[in-house]
Amino acid sequence: MENLLNTQVKSIELSGIRRFFNMVSDEKDIISLTIGQPDFVTPTHIKEATIQALHTNKTTYTNNAGIPELRKAISNFYEKKYNVHYNPDNEIIVTAGASQAIDIVFRTILNPGDEVILPSPIYPGYEPLITLAGAIPVYVDTTQADFKLTKNSLSNAITERTKCVVLPYPSNPTGASFTKDELRNLVDVLKQKNIFILADEIYSELVYDDTHTSIASFQQVKDRTIVVNGLSKSHSMTGFRIGYTLAPNWLTKHLLKVHQYNVSCASSISQYAALEALTNGVNDPERMKETYRVRRDFVYNRLMDMGLSVNKPNGAFYLFPRFPDTTLNSFELGVDLVKKGKVAIVPGGSFTYLGEGYMRLSYAYDMKTLEEGIIRIERYLYEHF
Ligand SMILES: Cc1ncc(COP(=O)(O)O)c(C=O)c1O
Numbered sequence: 106m107e108n109l110l111n112t113q114v115k116s117i118e119l120s121g122i123r124r125f126f127n128m129v130s131d132e133k134d135i136i137s138l139t140i141g142q143p144d145f146v147t148p149t150h151i152k153e154a155t156i157q158a159l160h161t162n163k164t165t166y167t168n169n170a171g172i173p174e175l176r177k178a179i180s181n182f183y184e185k186k187y188n189v190h191y192n193p194d195n196e197i198i199v200t201a202g203a204s205q206a207i208d209i210v211f212r213t214i215l216n217p218g219d220e221v222i223l224p225s226p227i228y229p230g231y232e233p234l235i236t237l238a239g240a241i242p243v244y245v246d247t248t249q250a251d252f253k254l255t256k257n258s259l260s261n262a263i264t265e266r267t268k269c270v271v272l273p274y275p276s277n278p279t280g281a282s283f284t285k286d287e288l289r290n291l292v293d294v295l296k297q298k299n300i301f302i303l304a305d306e307i308y309s310e311l312v313y314d315d316t317h318t319s320i321a322s323f324q325q326v327k328d329r330t331i332v333v334n335g336l337s338k339s340h341s342m343t344g345f346r347i348g349y350t351l352a353p354n355w356l357t358k359h360l361l362k363v364h365q366y367n368v369s370c371a372s373s374i375s376q377y378a379a380l381e382a383l384t385n386g387v388n389d390p391e392r393m394k395e396t397y398r399v400r401r402d403f404v405y406n407r408l409m410d411m412g413l414s415v416n417k418p419n420g421a422f423y424l425f426p427r428f429p430d431t432t433l434n435s436f437e438l439g440v441d442l443v444k445k446g447k448v449a450i451v452p453g454g455s456f457t458y459l460g461e462g463y464m465r466l467s468y469a470y471d472m473k474t475l476e477e478g479i480i481r482i483e484r485y486l487y488e489h490f
Contacts, residue, residue, distance in 0.1 A: 117233040121455025125436060129443040136478040137449040138466045141277060143341035143422070145396075147378075148389050151340060154381030158374040167370045170361055171199025171349070175376050178383040179349055187319045189327070195354045198364055199371045199379070203307045203335040203348035208234055209363040210331050210350065211269075214301050215240040219268035224254040226425070226453060226460035228277045228305070240268065246459050251416055252279035252425070256290040263294075269301040272320060275308040278456045278465040279425040280401075280418020282308075285318040296325040304332045307348075308421040310339035310390035313398050317420070321351065328353050331360075338421075339390045340382045345375040397422050400468040400475055407479045408466075411486060422469045425453065427462055429490045435461050446485030448478050 107115075118124075122139075129135070158164075170176060176193035183189045191197055200206040207230060215221070217239030223231060225244040232242045245262045247253055259270065272291070275282035283291075295302060302320060309317040321330050335348030348371075350360055370376075382389065401418065408415045408426050415426035433441060435452035442464075443449050453463030468475060 113237045113239065117236055120229045121436070122229065122451055125439055125452055125455060128436070128440050129449060132443050132447075135443055135447055135449050136474060136481055138468070138470060138475070138478045139449050139451050140467050140469055141423075142343045142469060143338060143393060144469045144471065145341045145393050147341050147345075148382075148386055150385055151342070151378050151381050151389075155345075155374050155378040158377035163373050163377050165373060167373050167376060169365045169370050170197065171371060172373075172376050172380065175199055175380045175383070178380055179351070182383050182387065183319070183321070183332075183351065187322050189319055189321045189351075191351045192354065196352060196357050198350045198357060198361055199376055200335075200348040200350060200364065201368050201371050202337060202343075202346040203305065203333050204230060205346075205364075205368065206333040206335070206348040206350045207231060207303070207305065209360050209367060210303055210333065211235055211238050211240070212363050213356070213360050215268055218266060220264060220266045222254075222259070222262045222267060222270040223457070224252075224258075224271070224273070226252070226278055226456035226463065227271070228273055229455060229457075231271055231273075232457070241266075243267070244457055244459060247281075248459060252276060252281035253283060253287060254291060255287075256294055259291055259294050263298060263300070267298070267300050269303055270295070271303045271305065273305040275312055275317070275418075275420025277308065277421055278423050278451070278453070278460065278463075279416065280421045280423050281416065282312055282418075282420035283318065284315065288318055288320055289323070292320070292323045292326050295329075296323075300329065302326060302330040304330055306332055306334045307338055309334060311394055311397060311422060312420045313394065313401065314419050331356065336379050336382050340386060341393065342375075342378065342382065345372070345378050347371055347375050347379040397468065400470075400472065403472070404466060404468050404475055404479060407483070411483050422467055424466045424468065425460075425463050426466070428464055429486070430462075431490070435464060439464065441489075442482070442485055445489070446481050448481035448485065450478075450482070
């Protein structure tokens, strides 16, 4: 019977991160620096708002696009922070995490044969959805450009079949983020083309040395931009599953059809939690960010001291060092590190072939765990290279 399944579904694989975990799941006494979710508990006032929503029976379907109060709060958030206006009535959809937002965007805009530009190494959540739509992922090598798409690399990747470019900044796995000027360079190229921009801004609240610029703040491309964001990383709410799309009305009305037939609406009580986060908790990420910054500096300095080549990331909570040359690919190296070094970090090959040679470390862990993890990496390198 398996041969009767959808051919595209058969062709996609489990994510590299999942395959790596399956390879090492039996190992004991491991320090893990793998996880992509904040280690902070969800702020208490948000948890209380969730309980309150339950007690007041906010447990029914909501408007397909999300409760109006939350859409208004999202609109205010972008207005205040980025000076970008989205109409809460018809330009915002609340989704089940950023993941579902990405899914409805691709299913709304892609036809078979369309090309989607992916600056790589890149988060593995886009490619399978592009393939499922019968479209073609086009990887752009950013390893020689501080992991950023540039005017040249973007221009060179565009063909007459390009339908969309994904701008996933700040980046998982590299932590790279754009300055306003760097974004402007891309806008110069994109404003002349009929290409959608999917701006995944899920790490927008975790930018360390300057502030995040949303590409939607460039009026020249706002009409073709779909911003995806959510509460998972900013407010440590990964399990609440709340994300959202911001897009012009003409596009949102099509996104909403796909969303409606997909999930009807995001979880009602989670929407009330998100409403609290974006009204009384807008500054919650600041506190977490200061802790991440200290950790980032610590891990970065230690990796540099080990002689590893690594960019100092300006966003998210990952570092992406290059490992010394070896005959092992990044998955084999990851397994070897677990077995011999008793420390788990994510193989760079999980983020497309352009991540080979690199490994991703998450610093969403307390200092004690980070210190021990780093000692183990250092020892492994000393003993095996
Ligand atoms: C770049 C990026 N986009 C989207 C997501 C998915 O976010 P959510 O948990 O809100 O679905 C992640 C999660 O790790 C991510 O790293």
